[in-house]
Amino acid sequence: MRDQERSVVREVDRHEPVAMITACDLSKSFGAVRVLRRLSLSFQDGEVVLLLGANGAGKSTLLRIIAGLSRPDSGSVCGGAHSSVGFFSHHLSMYARLTVRENLDLFCRVAGSDQAELARALELWDLTDCAAKQVHELSKGTQARASLARVFMTRPSVVLLDEPTSNLDNKSVDILGRALREPSQRRCVVVATHDIHRLRDVATRVVVLERGVVAADSGLSAARPQISAVIDQYLESNR
Amino acid sequence: MTWLRVVLLLCVKEARVELRGREFATLLLCNSIIIAVLVGAGVSSAVLDGRVTARVFPMLLWLVFLLSATTSVARSSESELEGRGFEGLLLAGVTGSQMYLAKVIVTATLFCLNFWVLCALLAAALDQNLSSVWSQLAVLGALASCALAALVTLLAGIAGTSRLRGVLIPILSLPLLFPVFFAGVEMTSDLVTLGGLRQGSVWPVILVAAGSLYGLVGVNLFESAIRD
Numbered sequence: 251m252r253d254q255e256r257s258v259v260r261e262v263d264r265h266e267p268v269a270m271i272t273a274c275d276l277s278k279s280f281g282a283v284r285v286l287r288r289l290s291l292s293f294q295d296g297e298v299v300l301l302l303g304a305n306g307a308g309k310s311t312l313l314r315i316i317a318g319l320s321r322p323d324s325g326s327v328c329g330g331a332h333s334s335v336g337f338f339s340h341h342l343s344m345y346a347r348l349t350v351r352e353n354l355d356l357f358c359r360v361a362g363s364d365q366a367e368l369a370r371a372l373e374l375w376d377l378t379d380c381a382a383k384q385v386h387e388l389s390k391g392t393q394a395r396a397s398l399a400r401v402f403m404t405r406p407s408v409v410l411l412d413e414p415t416s417n418l419d420n421k422s423v424d425i426l427g428r429a430l431r432e433p434s435q436r437r438c439v440v441v442a443t444h445d446i447h448r449l450r451d452v453a454t455r456v457v458v459l460e461r462g463v464v465a466a467d468s469g470l471s472a473a474r475p476q477i478s479a480v481i482d483q484y485l486e487s488n489r
Numbered sequence: 490m491t492w493l494r495v496v497l498l499l500c501v502k503e504a505r506v507e508l509r510g511r512e513f514a515t516l517l518l519c520n521s522i523i524i525a526v527l528v529g530a531g532v533s534s535a536v537l538d539g540r541v542t543a544r545v546f547p548m549l550l551w552l553v554f555l556l557s558a559t560t561s562v563a564r565s566s567e568s569e570l571e572g573r574g575f576e577g578l579l580l581a582g583v584t585g586s587q588m589y590l591a592k593v594i595v596t597a598t599l600f601c602l603n604f605w606v607l608c609a610l611l612a613a614a615l616d617q618n619l620s621s622v623w624s625q626l627a628v629l630g631a632l633a634s635c636a637l638a639a640l641v642t643l644l645a646g647i648a649g650t651s652r653l654r655g656v657l658i659p660i661l662s663l664p665l666l667f668p669v670f671f672a673g674v675e676m677t678s679d680l681v682t683l684g685g686l687r688q689g690s691v692w693p694v695i696l697v698a699a700g701s702l703y704g705l706v707g708v709n710l711f712e713s714a715i716r717d
Contacts, residue, residue, distance in 0.1 A: 319576055319716060335580050343577030345502065347509040347568060356502055360495055361581040384509070385572065400577060 267294035267470065270333055270408050270438040271316055276325035278311050278462075285311045287462040288325065293408070293438045294470055298430050298452050301442040302484050303459035309442035312459070313337065313410045316440070329408070334361075336406035338414055342397040346386035350377055350396045353385060354403060361404040368403065375399040375425060390417040395425070402429050409439040415448055423448050446481055456480045495583060499591030506568045507595065513565040517603050521557040525607060528553055529614030542615050547677035550611050551670055555637070557607075558600055559659040559666075562641045563648070565596060570649075575715055585712020589642060593707070597631075597638035604630035622680040629676055632693075636669050636700030643707035646714035665703075672696035 271293045278286040285308045293299055301309050314320035316327055317337040329335075337343065344353045351372070358368045372378050375395045385393055394417045401409060415423050430439055430452045443449055456477050458466040468480040507513055528549050532542070569575045575588060608626060612619045619626060644661050648654035672692040679686050686693070 317580060319579070321716070334582070337576070337580055341573040341576065343574060343580070344572045345506055345568060345574040346572045347506045348502065352502075352505070353574075356498065357577055357581050359498055360578060360583050404581065406580075 267296060269293070270295050270329070271440075272328045273312070273316060274326050274328070276312070276315060276322045276327070278308075278315065278320070278322050285462050286315075286322070286325075289459075289463055290325075291457065291464060291467075293440055295407070295436055295438050297454050297470070298439045299441065299455045299457055300446070300449060300453040300481075301440055301457050301459065302444075302446065302481070303442075303465075304488060306461075307459040308462040309459055310339070310412050313339075313412050313440065313442055316408070317410050333408050334404070334406040335408045335410065336401035336404065337410045337412075338394075338397055338401045339412040340416065342385070342393055344385050344393075344397055344400060347384055349382050349384050350388070351381040353396065354400060357400050358403060363404045367405075371399040371403040374402075374429070376422075391419055391422060394418055395422050398426060398429070405437075407437050409437060411439065411441045411443075413443055413445075414441060415443060415445040420448075427452055446485065450477070450481055453477055456484075458484050492587065496587050496590050496594075499578075499583070499588060500594050503591055503595040507565075507599070510568065512567060513561060514599055516564050517557060517561040517599060518606065520561050521553060521603055521607050522610065524553045524557050525610050525614065529611065532615065539616070543617065543681055544678070546611065546615050546617050547674045547681060549615070550607060550677060551673040553611065554604055554607055554633075554673075555663065555666055555670055556659070557603065558637055559641060559662045560655070562596070562645055563655040563658050565592070565642075566645045566649070566654070579712075579716070585715060586708045588715075589646070589707050589711035592642045593635070593638045593704070596642055597634045600634035600638055601631045604634055617681065619681070621684060625680055625685070626677065629673065629680070629696075632696055632700065633669055633673050636696060636703055637666065639700055639703035639707050640665055643703065643711055643714065646711050649715065668695050668699040672699070 269292050273289060273291045276286045276289045277284070285306070289308070289312065301312070303309050311320065315322050317335050319337065348356070354368050354371060358365060372381050375398060377392070377396055377399060380388055380392055385396060388396065394414070398414060401411070414426060418426065427449070441449060455470060456466070456468045457464060458480065466480050466483065468476045532545060532549060578588060579585070605627060608619060608630070611617070641658060641662050644658050645654070648657045648661070651657060672695045675692045676686060676690070676696070679690065
């Protein structure tokens with residue numbers, strides 16, 4: 251092994267996980283419905299967390315609160331130092347009347363990212379051919395790809411994805427998988443999904459929510475058998 | 490990127506979105522024309538004495554202007570709600586104040602253009618000659634448009650996702666717009682009847698003060714209003 255490679259390995263070994271986002275005692279209700287019940291969770295850098303749970307378990311609400319787009323009734327969210335957040339949901343968070351390129355250019359500029367990232371994102375997410383089309387003219391799947399490009403383009407330290415695969419074809423899921431696998435020690439990814447089979451390979455941790463509380467957690471940087479056990483148990487209980 | 494450059498970028502985005510859809514501008518103009526035609530038909534110079542028409546013209550102008558603006562402005566937030574682009578901007582580090590300022594600038598520009606069209610339309614319908622005071626009336630319209638945009642942009646943010654926002658915005662804004670309405674009517678009366686503003690008139694100060702107050706509140710509260 252060359253010296254340079256050895257020093258990289260030593261660097262990785264020495265790296266201690268850092269909490270990127272810590273949610274403490276979060277509670278949230280919509281009218282009489284209690285969605286989150288004093289939920290506490292911590293996400294570390296380098297993690298790719300699958301957030302599982304039945305409809306109404308509180309996955310989307312938790313992600314919106316972590317992103318700062320929704321306020322909890324009680325409890326708090328503490329971000330790691332200098333953490334920036336990228337958030338994907340079915341709302342897209344883009345302007346329908348702007349073209350894909352105009353949207354990405356806008357978000358790239360306001361986030362202060364390098365313009366080279368824009369060209370790279372268009373290519374990586376297979377959007378070059380539709381870059382000049384307005385977002386409302388695109389299919390749901392292409393819209394989702396454009397929104398995912400927006401999220402990853404600015405390289406946020408916390409990536410929150412709410413049902414990212416719901417409109418994606420297999421090719422697009424492969425692109426997402428590559429983006430999630432891209433090694434980054436200064437980033438954590440939380441993916442709320444029902445599409446377990448297509449995303450289980452990229453997960454380094456699995457958390458199951460049930461009626462607003464954590465029902466199961468494979469633990470930080472869990473081994474593959476532990477992750478599989480939590481997923482299998484979840485699938486079994488939801489049969 | 491500097492704070493003002495971001496505001497400028499957002500202004501370009503707002504203008505581009507509006508130019509592509511033309512929903513807000515079209516609705517604003519249609520509402521203005523419909524209300525102006527109705528008012529013009531009701532208070533025709535054919536049935537009223539010329540002096541009476543000159544006295545009611547300022548009130549009618551401002552009534553039509555404020556009504557058409559407040560009933561149309563809900564449409565301006567449609568583009569934000571359609572894809573929730575504002576959420577992406579907030580996460581990218583844009584502040585609510587920057588978004589608010591950009592929206593106020595673009596909305597005020599549209600209101601101002603609408604005011605000038607309305608002036609010409611109502612002046613023709615009520616047989617008023619405004620050529621000698623046109624420039625002063627244009628400045629008055631620009632000032633009032635800024636104040637009006639500052640208030641209704643904040644209210645559009647507060648009404649946000651409510652299905653009743655089309656009704657809520659006029660209901661909430663019209664009582665708060667009394668200073669703008671009275672200042673506009675009084676100053677337009679001076680311009681039409683005296684050919685210039687009365688010396689020592691306090692109405693310009695009231696108009697600027699009201700606009701500044703709306704703007705100050707908007708800059709500070711807009712982000713809280715648009716977050717869930």
